[in-house]
Amino acid sequence: MTANLLLQCPDQKGVIAAVSQLLYGFGCNVVASDQRITFDFSDIVIGPGNTAVLERAIAELASRYQMKWKLAYKNKVKRLAILVSKQDHCLYDLLIRHRSKELICEIPLIVSNHPDLKHIADTFGVPFHHLPLSKEPGAKEAQEAALEALLERENVDVGYCERHWSHTINIHHSFLPAFEGGRPYHRAHERGVKIIGATAHFATAELDAGPIIDQGVTRITHRDSVEDMIRKGRDLERLVLARAVRWHLDDRVMVYNNKTVVFED
Template sequence: MLKFPLIISNHSNLKVVAEQFNIDFQHITINKDNKAEQETQQLELLRKYKIDLVVLAKYMQIVSADFISQFPQIINIHHSFLPAFIGANPYHRAFERGVKIIGATAHYATADLDAGPIIEQDVVRVSHRDEVDDLVRKGKDLERVVLARAVRSHLQNRVLVYGNRTVVFE
């Protein structure tokens, strides 16, 4: 049976979601000054709760190589169609570039920023009438769908990783 025993978040407002589903919640504020100690605390919680998979959603922090070496089963959702617009503010950069599609990418986290093996991707059309807020709104909907598909594929053991690529069995 699939179980979600814990939500660790750097956003305290997500406690309501955890309570709604009767999931333990840990709020850990993280920034560049306390990152090492906070990641140690997160790893302790992952071990305590016997977590098999970490799903990063709205985390908006770069996970350290040390953390990934200790816990390599991490799926991240990135709010662009990688490899385009790696890192922060991809919707703003996509808007500035005048793209006609925006996307979302779910991938395994690696020590290289937004460069891990891709599990799932999708796109949505945008037009010259769309502002940055429109791109963000459309992208958030797409991110949810892409992340759900990726996690489902992973949990159903339908993802085979080789090198920096994946085969996802339908």
């Protein structure tokens, strides 16, 4: 069994030695590490002992050094829910990367507020749940409650959504913090920018203000219409979202102070 151990603590002498010694003492072999603001001992091959004892030892060390810590075992395949609206490019991309084993996870369900993309879910054999949003009072709360119930029933670890629900990775169609909010490509065209972008971030209550996981950009010119920008943006969105999801599934992302530490592979 392998695991990733992410640590964060104030700079002080002997921390690496103490952690390394502890892992060695438990028969763990550290395959890769990275350490600047935080520590990342990734791909630790866990020794044959009891993981509960290992965790207690880490917890004790952590309290001594004022560490925040997260030990992510890699034997557990995460369960990913895909939350979409009407755009299909990211949905296709995630399903294909999953099928080709580039994304190691289970995808137990696709949820949408529209029925339009059910045919794609059928093609890839993933259950599709339609949670429509009526305009009646309380409809939004009811829809969110139904979604939460679904995600809980299916033991979902992570979600991707085109729109904003909590506890999910969202792809925003711009280079945040430029063009927060709606219709970003239209506003980018209006402003006359020469580069457009896409941003994958953790969704938070405050729209488009969550911790950024990854961003990508591409050049445009005055000849690009809004439609051209949307088309070029789709490729960006696919790549940026796929990287963010893969890093998250692989426990390479750690959040602190509304920012992320990413141990890129």
